[in-house]
Amino acid sequence: MSLDLAILGVLAEGELHGYDVKKRIADLPGAPLRTSFGALYPALGRLEGKGFVKVAEANQPKHRSLIPMPASLAGEAAIFGARKPKAGRGGRRKKIYAIADDGRSTLTSLLLDDVADDRSFPLQVAFCSNLAPADRLALFERRRAHLAERAARPTAIPEGIDYYLQALLVRHGNALTADLAWLDQLIQHEKAQLDPSDSSDQNPSQETDLS
Numbered sequence: 001m002s003l004d005l006a007i008l009g010v011l012a013e014g015e016l017h018g019y020d021v022k023k024r025i026a027d028l029p030g031a032p033l034r035t036s037f038g039a040l041y042p043a044l045g046r047l048e049g050k051g052f053v054k055v056a057e058a059n060q061p062k063h064r065s066l067i068p069m070p071a072s073l074a075g076e077a078a079i080f081g082a083r084k085p086k087a088g089r090g091g092r093r094k095k096i097y098a099i100a101d102d103g104r105s106t107l108t109s110l111l112l113d114d115v116a117d118d119r120s121f122p123l124q125v126a127f128c129s130n131l132a133p134a135d136r137l138a139l140f141e142r143r144r145a146h147l148a149e150r151a152a153r154p155t156a157i158p159e160g161i162d163y164y165l166q167a168l169l170v171r172h173g174n175a176l177t178a179d180l181a182w183l184d185q186l187i188q189h190e191k192a193q194l195d196p197s198d199s200s201d202q203n204p205s206q207e208t209d210l211s
Contacts, residue, residue, distance in 0.1 A: 001110060001113065001114075002033055002117075002119050002120045003035060003043050004047065004106075004110065005110040005111070005120060005124070005127070006028070006033050006035075006123055007025070007040075007043060007044065007047060007053070008052065008053075008099055008103050008104075008106060008107040008110065009107060009126060009127035010025060011053065011097055011098060011099040011103070012103075012104065012107055012127065012130055015056045015096050015097065015098040016096065016097055017094050017095070017096055017097070018037070018040060018041060018044060018094070018095065018097065021040065021044070021097060022040050028123070028126050030125070033119075033123065044097060047103065050102075051100055051102045051103075052099070052102050052106050053097055053098070053099060053103055054097070054099075055096065055097060055098075056096045056097065056098040104130075107127070108131065110124075111124050111127060111128060111130060111131055111135075111139070112135060112138075112139060115142045115143040116146050121143060125186075133194050134194065136186075136190050137191065137194065140183050140186045140187045140190060141187060143183060144180060144183040144184070147176055147180055147183070148180060151173070151176045151177070151180065155169060155172075155173065157169060
């Protein structure tokens with residue numbers, strides 16, 4: 001899910017070469033997803049095969065003007081070589097990928113999908129501008145409910161656990177607390193977009209401060 005979501009998300013912003021798709025995914029803030037070209041290009045091909053992604057353009061060499069065909073076989077071979085499309089650097093023509101209409105609907109489905117996936121949720125947030133405000137609010141509220149349930153579970157520290165494993169448990173608890181507060185800010189922001197008259201007593205600068 002994560003790679004498909006990332007690909008469709010970056011292509012929803014504009015047409016890109018495969019190299020640039022990889023770079024944009026790697027540069028997403030707060031949603032690190034490292035992928036190799038060996039994984040990216042098969043995924044692009046699979047999405048293209050499903051009709052979610054289309055090839056918008058390929059490097060096509062310009063055809064040379066026609067030359068009167070000489071009588072000799074060597075001349076005919078020369079003309080054939082002049083007309084034959086030449087591959088780009090490395091023997092491969094670059095493709096420019098774009099999202100298709102079916103890809104946009106699939107992107108929406110992925111954005112509203114399972115909020116329990118810790119790896120995919122940052123990507124859902126990264127591209128949630130593709131959703132309607134009410135759908136964004138529902139996404140954040142479902143994620144908050146999931147994390148609140150997770151935080152409410154008692155965390156038993158096994159007897160004899162070493163200091164470093166304890167430190168990881170503490171870090172996990174602190175991260176849950178921070179994420180809940182962050183989601184509260186996102187939820188409040190979305191509610192203000194839906195109904196500006198019910199935006200609480202905070203001033204606008206406090207509402208949008210996510211630091």
